[in-house]
Amino acid sequence: MQKITTAAQMRNMDRIAMHGVYAMAPVVLMENAGHAVAERAGAWLDGWDGKDVVLFCGKGNNGGDGFVIARHILAAGARVYVYVLGKEEDYSDEARQHLHTLQQLADEETCLLLSAPQSDADWQLLQKRLLASSVVIDAMLGTGFHGSLRQPLASIVAEVNAAAAAGAVTVIAVDMPTGVNSDTGAVSNGDDDEDGPLFADMTVTFGALKRGLVLYPGRACAGHVEVDPIGMPGPLLMQLEENPAYLLQESDIAEIVVPRSPDSHKGTHGTIAIVTGSSQMAGAALMAAHGAVRSGAGKVFLRVPGATAPYCIGVQPEIMVRGVGTGDHFTAADADEIIAESKNWSVLAMGPGLGRDAETKEFLLKVLAAVTCPVVLDADALNLLAGEKALIASRGSRIIMTPHLAEFSRISGLSMAEIKADPIAAARQFASEWKVNLVLKGAPTLIVSAKTGNVYVNSTGNAGMACGGMGDVLTGMIAAMIAHQGMSDLCSAACAGVYLHGAAGDACRKDHGPYGFTPMETADVLPQVLASLEEDLALPILQQPLIGGK
Ligand SMILES: NC(=O)C1=CN([C@@H]2O[C@H](COP(=O)(O)OP(=O)(O)OC[C@H]3O[C@@H](n4cnc5c(N)ncnc54)[C@H](OP(=O)(O)O)[C@@H]3O)[C@@H](O)[C@H]2O)[C@@H](O)CC1
Ligand SMILES: [K+]
Structure with a gap:
């Protein structure tokens, strides 16, 4: 590194x-x-x-x-x-x-x-x-x-x-x-x-x-x-030294994204729950779920408000969708169902397209206080939880927050100028105060470990990725990485998700041109990106084919 x-x-x-x-x-x-x-x-x-x-x-x-x-x-x-x-x-x-x-x-x-x-x-x-x-x-x-x-x-x-x-x-x-x-x-x-x-x-x-x-x-x-x-x-x-920072490179990621063992099954690769969306923004929920699917998640559940479900059911057969309640946004009354289900989930991601209704904040607070699996928080979940430092800090090392610069400015109270003057220090300070794993999305994206305070600077990605939906795909990817076999540390999962997301964007740039490629296309090239990562690893003996092949 x-x-x-x-x-x-x-x-x-x-x-x-x-x-x-x-x-x-x-x-x-x-x-x-x-x-x-x-x-x-x-x-x-x-x-x-x-x-x-x-x-x-x-x-x-x-x-x-x-x-x-x-x-x-x-x-x-x-x-x-x-x-x-x-x-x-x-x-x-x-x-x-x-x-x-x-x-x-x-x-x-x-x-x-x-x-x-x-x-x-x-x-x-x-x-x-x-x-x-x-x-x-x-x-x-x-x-x-x-x-x-x-x-x-x-x-x-x-x-x-x-x-x-x-x-x-x-x-x-x-x-x-x-x-x-x-x-x-x-x-x-x-x-x-x-x-x-x-x-x-x-x-x-x-x-x-x-x-x-x-x-x-x-x-x-x-x-x-x-x-x-x-x-x-x-x-x-x-x-x-004190406060080290590192540049993420392919070999670092190849080391933590372990190849699948040949006798694994869908249960081995995690049950990812995306609990998000509202009727105005069903697409965000679907893109997050697609990010998880393309990252090799074993099973992907999407839970959306009841009135949003018709927009999501049947769109992508790999995603198991169910509506919760009857409203067009989540309310506190929906929390018990999610909390009960969460016992079977490897990881829970919330935020893309969630909306900012005060009732949804009550829902979030209730869910966060009760679930025990790791949680990825993005977009509207971050806006709704902006003042909830104590709650996040109490569970922070099990949480990854993924704000972009404007969201980070809102939650941290720092101006954009203050963040830009020293983004590494700003990110590290926030992660330490909120005791949380942080993904500060930008050019470049920074990842901070809740446990060590180490800062990782991403080296992949390009300006063609500056479009709506890219962050939603990343949320699903990070969630899937957390459930990846052998990836127990949340910060490592965040690093892997961020690096691979940028590498997928770079592959799209190469194939399609400098911009205009979509978040869904970016997710779709992930298997190729993972293939090139595998080439970086010496395949363990069990992975080698018995007959033919390379
Ligand atoms: N790290 C290592 O292991 C090794 C490092 N080494 C090398 O040493 C370099 C650091 O050397 P350094 O400390 O002498 O600084 P350096 O960059 O030459 O500049 C200082 C001069 O710039 C001037 N100056 C400043 N601002 C200015 C401005 N806005 N506009 C105009 N002038 C300005 C300033 O003037 P002053 O403000 O003091 O009047 C001062 O005279 C390092 O980058 C590497 O190359 C290797 O040799 C050995 C191993
Ligand atoms: K120089």
């Missing part, structure tokens, strides 16, 4: 690597960092030989990495223009040491060292160089960036973006794209968009992923991201 760090955590790791028991020389870490970029970007670009490269080095240690990169790509056959944007006295000892080495290699032919452009003629020359080169390396700012981009960096970034937009250059960022805050993903984007941030095609980052590379809008600036350990001691990289 890929760890995601903050600049402060990274600095702490640096400090221990250099000044703790490991006593690594700072100049060596910087050497490793620069070498890693030269190697990884070189492999990605099919080598450096014969390439014209413009390299911008800022006045911090990110710039120091740039001096090392210049030396390595020169040796690999590139011709490089190095803009040294700091004064010699600005640099740290290690950066200055690498600058001195580079100065010995400088010549007119292959390695030209230049200072920051000042006159109009300097800027014109810079533009010309950018358009004539094939690669730009951004070693201007890394984890030390804060505030808004100052000059001359803002104008340099604008020139690089313009050259990239003209199709002239490939842009490689060192550690972070300049202008992206490494802790929040916020970008420097002054009054006119020309102030930044820099848009990279590839980012090589050091030690661990930075939050700003996985959170939007920063994530959109990073391009292809590779993490290099730069020789940091393994135990240091593995060391868990």
Whole structure:
């Protein structure tokens, strides 16, 4: 699992690597960092030989990495223009040491060292160089960036973006794209968009992923991201800081979605109950149930208000539908029937299309206080339960709440701006206060464990999924994952549901185009997504076919 760090955590790791028991020389870490970029970007670009490269080095240690990169790509056959944007006295000892080495290699032919452009003629020359080169390396700012981009960096970034937009250059960022805050993903984007941030095609980052590379809008600036350990001691990289966050990847999910054993039966794969819907929104209930069916649930029961049942019965034969009561929304009088039935259910999901009637809130409170199986709460259930922190907290580790940003804002009392400023902290704080497993839906979706407070950042999904019904399908999927054989931990089930839902959306995007595919289509590709997940696993011996086949 890929760890995601903050600049402060990274600095702490640096400090221990250099000044703790490991006593690594700072100049060596910087050497490793620069070498890693030269190697990884070189492999990605099919080598450096014969390439014209413009390299911008800022006045911090990110710039120091740039001096090392210049030396390595020169040796690999590139011709490089190095803009040294700091004064010699600005640099740290290690950066200055690498600058001195580079100065010995400088010549007119292959390695030209230049200072920051000042006159109009300097800027014109810079533009010309950018358009004539094939690669730009951004070693201007890394984890030390804060505030808004100052000059001359803002104008340099604008020139690089313009050259990239003209199709002239490939842009490689060192550690972070300049202008992206490494802790929040916020970008420097002054009054006119020309102030930044820099848009990279590839980012090589050091030690661990930075939050700003996985959170939007920063994530959109990073391009292809590779993490290099730069020789940091393994135990240091593995060391868990307080409040860890991780990026979910296919191999993580493949580990928790265990293959079915060949002698399993429908009872083994869970009885999922979707108790939701109202006459205005029967479709939401059906989409949630379909999400569960396509996730391999053993049995799917849909319980809707009595007057809603005619819209749901017979729509999909796999879903066992029954109306409860006679109304068009649930009321407290319907709760006893649900509570009695719940003894046979592996999991209960409520919310999509439930409506916001005060009587439905009474129903929800009664059901939640009595059922013992795990519960997934979405949509209107979240709106109705917004003030019920004490009830949720009393059962929270058995509950998954799945709000989107607006719902989260409503229940948490935080403004959208406050959430967006630090979504990881906001999600973690909420999960801790409400003692609940949280799925904060967005780009990217965050999952927080009620038990550990660990935050998982999803890596799948796309903007084509921003349409009504996608969340309903996800609710059914998460419910089905909870009942999946071997998936006892609710947070793991939430991670699996969220990852697979996004992966299904990505498969739809590939098949149908960037948007316009539907929630039902997304659910329908789940078996293919699960198949590719199985390929990631070595099949246990019992799964191997006796005759023929692969
Ligand atoms: N992690 C690791 O293991 C290793 C990390 N290493 C590398 O070190 C990097 C971190 O180095 P760092 O701390 O020196 O910060 P860095 O990003 O160079 O920027 C600092 C400079 O930026 C300036 N500045 C800030 N904001 C600005 C703005 N808005 N507009 C304009 N300027 C602005 C700020 O100026 P000031 O605000 O102080 O005047 C200061 O001069 C890290 O990203 C990685 O590349 C490797 O070498 C070794 C191993
Ligand atoms: K950079």
